[in-house]
Amino acid sequence: MAGPRNTQVVDLQERRDRDLIERIAAGGERAFGELYQRYASAALGLAHRVIADPTLAEDVVQEVFVGVWQKAATYNQARGSVRSWLLAQVHHKAVDVVRRESAERRRAKQPMADVPQRDASEEVVEEAWLASRRVDVQKALATLSVEQREVLELAYLKGMTQTQVSSAMNIPLGTVKSRTLAAMRRLHTLLGGSYDGGERTVALDAQPSRSSRERKR
Amino acid sequence: MNGAHDTMEQLIAAHALGSIEPAGFGEVGETEREILDHIAGCEPCRSLYLEMRETAADLALAAPAMPVPPELEGKILAQIRGEGNEVKRHRSSISVRYASVAAAIMLVFAGSMAAFAVQVSGRLSREERRSASVRSALALVGRPGTKTATLAGRGGTLVLAYTPSGEAMIFGTNVPAVAKGKKLELWLIRGGVPQPVAFFTPDGGVVAAPVKIQPARQDTIAVTVEPKFVTKPSGSPVSAVVLV
Secondary structure (H helix, E strand, C coil): CCCCCCCEEECHHHHHHHHHHHHHHCCCHHHHHHHHHHHHHHHHHHHHHHHCCHHHHHHHHHHHHHHHHHHHHHCCHHHCCHHHHHHHHHHHHHHHHHHHHCHHHHCCCCCHHHCCCCCHHHHCCCCHHHHHHHHHHHHHHHHCCHHHHHHHHHHHHCCCCHHHHHHHHCCCHHHHHHHHHHHHHHHHHHHCCEECCCCEEEEHHHCCCCCHHHHHC | CCHHHHHHHHHHHHHHCCCCCCCCCCCCCHHHHHHHHHHHCCHHHHHHHHHHHHHHHHHHHHCCCCCCCHHHHHHHHHHHHHCHHHHHHHHCHHHHHHHHHHHHHHHHHHHHHHHHHHCCHHHHHHHHHHHHHHHHHHHHHCCCCCEEEEEEECCEEEEEEECCCCEEEEEEECCCCCCCCCEEEEEEEECCEEEEEEEECCECCEEEEEEECCCCCCCEEEEEEECCCCCCCCCCCCEEEECC
16 A cells, blocks of 8 residues: 655666666667666556557657657756656657647547556566556555546646646636645655655655566465 | 745646646746746755656556557667667767857857947957957867856857866857846856856847856756846846756
């Protein structure tokens, strides 16, 4: 069960990511391949969830990783971890596609709670620490109020602007804004961890020590 | 905590979710610039900004991971290998940046020389001084080990060139004039504490002034508009950049 954590440790995954980015910036193709292996399935999952079109989602992932290769030197650790930098680009481009292509028609009309929660260890190759974090996120989301979860669902996974969320939920724009901030703060508290512009820390009990496949045994 | 601050916090959360409207999404638009300007001088909001970005990255994991088609990596590798020239251009970004900055300075320099030819003798010394400053900036940028930080603001760009030894210049072209009676003040913000560096005014749209500064990683370089030299910024920066 995700919950507030007090013991924070330096996230070695973030150090490893940063090392990969530095090597990619220096032209390291092997480092690029390693970063791709780490995040491709998460990136594709996010893009597909937002766009609901497998071909367009792959295009987004391709565009983002080509951009990572070209712009690795511009990564600014003071503005977030490598993970957040990369996934934010995936999200931005996916939402751009949705807004540009009016892809809403193609998207499944399922609230977040109804999205099939597949066991990542059975269907995708994903590193244990990422799979573990995914489980924590799902548990944390389940503890939010329905209203908080819905505002995050519409804003992030459906790519809606705050005004669109206001219309969709039939609540004032000011309420959307305050609820969004409250939901994000609650999620941050539940998941623990922090990033100070240099090191990322995670809660000790969120440190993955076993893969989700191992957990099933 | 005031209303404006609450609004900024809400803006930061919405921005992290990509829920800002209307256009310019995914780019460094006006809203992101507003946020970056604010967090450069507000430590609580800088922390919130980082928290929200990391939380959004966690939220990305709410989407189920997808099996990646085996051919996708090959397509990406083919694209980056097929774009050798493009990739080389980015890998050489530092030298390219120097070259483009140098080119910009040369344009200013050429403009200065053209002006030099037509100005009355009373302005010659001013043009000469400005040209000498530009030549100094050009020499500094071209020196091995010199780093640059670009401060993009509304309508103009300033570049801080600095060396590990503390030699530095702030320069720019097409810098808009500031309001009458006001000047620009350059700041080094370290650990959330702003330190005044220089107080200057654009001369015909050109800034080229030597400054004393030894920035380090994580420092923020910022510019504010001030009526007089001050030791604490009187308002939000018109531009700011965090060094990495």
